[in-house]
Amino acid sequence: MCFSFEADLAAAAVLTPIGILSLRAARTPRELPLASIPLIFAAHQFTEAWAWAGADGQVSDAVMQFAIDAFLIVAQVVLPTLVPVAMLLVEPDRRRRILMGLTGLVGLGIAVAFTRILIVYGAYAYPDGGTMIYKTPVDLGWAVGVAYLLPTCAAPILSSSRHLRALGIANLVGIGIVIVAKAEAATSVWCVYAAFVSVLILLHLRAGSSGVDPGSRAHGDATDPRSTTLHASHH
Numbered sequence: 001m002c003f004s005f006e007a008d009l010a011a012a013a014v015l016t017p018i019g020i021l022s023l024r025a026a027r028t029p030r031e032l033p034l035a036s037i038p039l040i041f042a043a044h045q046f047t048e049a050w051a052w053a054g055a056d057g058q059v060s061d062a063v064m065q066f067a068i069d070a071f072l073i074v075a076q077v078v079l080p081t082l083v084p085v086a087m088l089l090v091e092p093d094r095r096r097r098i099l100m101g102l103t104g105l106v107g108l109g110i111a112v113a114f115t116r117i118l119i120v121y122g123a124y125a126y127p128d129g130g131t132m133i134y135k136t137p138v139d140l141g142w143a144v145g146v147a148y149l150l151p152t153c154a155a156p157i158l159s160s161s162r163h164l165r166a167l168g169i170a171n172l173v174g175i176g177i178v179i180v181a182k183a184e185a186a187t188s189v190w191c192v193y194a195a196f197v198s199v200l201i202l203l204h205l206r207a208g209s210s211g212v213d214p215g216s217r218a219h220g221d222a223t224d225p226r227s228t229t230l231h232a233s234h235h
Helices: 007-025 029-055 061-090 094-120 142-157 162-197 199-211 214-219 229-233
Strands: 123-126 129-136
Touching: 007 029, 007 123, 007 162, 007 199, 029 061, 029 123, 029 129, 029 162, 029 199, 061 094, 061 123, 061 129, 061 162, 094 142, 129 162, 142 162, 162 199
Parallel strands: none
Antiparallel strands: 123 129
């Protein structure tokens, strides 16, 4: 797939109504962080469009740099912290929530490290063979790349919801394929892939408690974030 200014705008246009529908499908405040993810992905693709525009000389260097920084902040700071928190807030099983919380701590560490790199060293990007390559002067190494999979893929895989588990598995498979095909473009290509896979979030929100494993409801506790909804559905 070849990416460009037009392709990213088209992706944003397709994802925006999905994001709006997801927010409308949220039934409780606890579901709002999860419901916001598709719309964040839509904004993410819109932002990358301006990095492409800068590379083509259509906008100023300042606009391009802003787009690069904004894209990387979402990819490396927002997503590794938001995804596990969003999953934890809607998870009825206490044991699964604990594990999600641990992945969230890993995500927070990644976010802090990358924020420091952006502030101290900055970042740049350039197009290469139809993809956008994002770089920083500091290489965090393969270990951090593997750790990134915990908050963004493992946290959804731990979910009691079949749709959210499918989201995590799809993201894991997608990032594996991207790394094998073109590792340098992993940030850009995987993010657009994950953006479209996030339609599973809408399916989860619409399915409600019917999409959650019955065994996980039984293992819920008094602090179960979905207990009120589940109890109401039984009356």
